[in-house]
Amino acid sequence: MSPAHARDEYRGDQDPDDRDPDDRRRRTGAGVTPRLTMDWQRADRAATLREHSARFGPLRANAARRGNRDLLDQIAAAGLTGRGGASFPTAKKMRAVAAGRGPAVVVANGMESEPASEKDQALLARAPHLVLDGISVAATAVGAAEAHLCLSRTRGWLVDSVLAAIAEREQAGADRIGVAVHELPHHYVSSEETALVHWLNGGEAKPTSTPPRPFERGVGKRPTLVDNVETLAHVALIARYGAAWFREAGTGGGAGTMLTTVAGAVSRPGVYEVEAGTSVGDVLELAGLRERSEAVLIGGYFGTWHDLEVIADLPFTAAGLRPAGGSPGAGVLFALPAGTCGLAEAARIMRYLASQGAQQCGPCIFGLPAIADDLAQLAAGRPEGDPLSRMQRRFGVISGRGACRHPDGAVRMAASAIRTFGADAHAHARRRPCLAAHRGRQQTALLPVPRPFAEGDWR
Amino acid sequence: MVSLPDGRLSLGTGRLLAAGSSGPSPLWYTARATGVVALVLLTVTVALGVAGTARVSTDLLPGIVRSGLHRNTSLLAVAFIAVHVLSSVLDPYAGIKLTAAVVPFSSAYRPIWLGLGAIAFDMLLALLFTSLVRSRLSYRAWHAVHWLGYACWPVALWHGLGTGTDSRLSWLLLLDAACALVVGAAVAWRLNLTVHRLTGHSVPGRSLAAGSFAGYGRVRAAGLAGVAAFLLATIVFVTTGPLQPGWARRAGTPASMLHSAHPASNAFAGRTGAGR
């Protein structure tokens, strides 16, 4: 992958009115809000330090004016939540780390091992200095003497780009502490926070048993803050402009902006920055939703499937989606094209997830492939026995019994597929699969499913 | 308790010997008997240990019973070995000091063969200690030491064959052979257990197709070859060693004891027909 890819995926510069004229379901409402993504359309490369400073203003003076507590208060008042998948209040996590014993460690999570997500790569490729500023601010806020940025080993181009940005900063003396960049194995579970900590401590990039959690004892046994790179980018802007500014954007209960990757039955797939609280339907419209899509996968491969009609008006936030059993997750929105078999797509994702576990915990090692088999039988319309009730039974016993939330996410995805495509599921179970399932076997896959590693290395 | 001129302690059974028959003391018999029982117990322990790795759990032998038995036979073995060591040390005849029980090759009596016993005993002590403080150790540390169990058994066997006064007895040879076959079979069974491709753990009993990570085939082949080689070597050893005349001298029995009127060094030699 080259930087050109990063350019193509970003679409936020399109004028919202410049949409498919046949689109009859135009909604009014929020458009893109360029904060993190400001000026991304100007060039197809990373912003230099000078461009970054011109664009956003200097950080040094602002950060120096604020003491540790002040920074944390600003972040708390802003209501920033994690952008890596769990939507946990960022200030709360930072306070927990700051309260730990001894100097802390900051780890920026730029792994983005969610195949359907592209926002973190885009952010790092276009605005690395935002992320690096954020790391610096976070380090000050929690009292850290050490900072790390974890990237995927398969994205050498991104690593080079980020290293160049760091070199610029070193020359300008921009940071109090240097950021060490690491290239980790690119497995789905390797981006989990205990996996990052374990790898940084010299082990494999596999999740570990907790307690202790990283905020208590992480890298080098020190309190460790693990944050997604987008979260840190927001921190960098809050440190400059304050909490009130952050909250100027946001609608329907959401605060600030968020990056989202939109894909599937849309004419302009890519990464968009929208106000938090924008409805799911509005975000899809921004990307040019094609009319006949009926279902959407929200959050990522560990997210949930929903009927578009049910979900369209709900805010794309944790609180907004909770009543529907969903969550923004990694900010992914995938609209299922009409005429595609949702069960087949879900089965493919499930097979991928089943192969991507760290192979450490029984319920995940055995349970996920079992469910993947059941789902595959259902999708193909060739059930052996009663895969539906087998799956329901298995859904109930697998969640919460692994060292990480990987099996929980996989089960959640599969269960939501059965729920959302319920009618299809019953038809398939009676050996009457849809035409789409038949066709699907020859069709190229819609959702990117990387080839599962065989005996991949975890170190 | 009497203190002998050279500093050894004696239960005074020497006087009993002098006063009573001219045969070996009850302590010597105790040492030999407890040694044999200990070997049998260790054999059962190893077999039960492998059964544990294989997750054997039947109505007749539920998992917890099997696990408890493994623990108890090992503790019983240690108890018998304690008596074995004590009686050998207290018996005045062979002059074995207590330190020889833990410091290998330091005894005057058959130093090599007794030394093997000390090695086996040391390993057993390590196994015992780590298992007693198991909850305070990391699993990896405990497990690493536990591998010594496989090393301990062959050493104990050769100790018995080399040091043992009764090695020529046909029933004892048969018993030794039976035990060796049981342990050999147990090790072969262990080598054939599935190792999960990525976890390295043996998986719950369902499919016991042999080893499934790259290179395990070689480990298994090497292990089986090792078992066969050991059994063969033991047969060779026994036939060229203890079963040959003059073994007592070759094994390192001090000269003073070899041709004494005390028949302890070659007890029952006449019975088996092997001369001196």
Place this chain on the structure above:
Amino acid sequence: MKLNLQIDPIACTGHGLCADLLPELIELDEWGYPIIGGAVPPDLAAHARRAVNACPALALRLVRTPDQLAARHALAASETRGG
């Protein structure tokens, strides 16, 4: 102040001895791995302790302070996957 059984899912390799010793609280799933049914009532505490000692993988733990656990779980929800 309740007693709770906790399984270390990475250490657990599904030996199943715990379920033999404490069938009231522990059952095995279809692959032989244990599922804890609830907190340990006082009359089963001794059996629970025996189950903890019996585990060949030392994967079972008895935990006495659910309040600390609750606080941990709140922060545990902060687990991020990085996207």
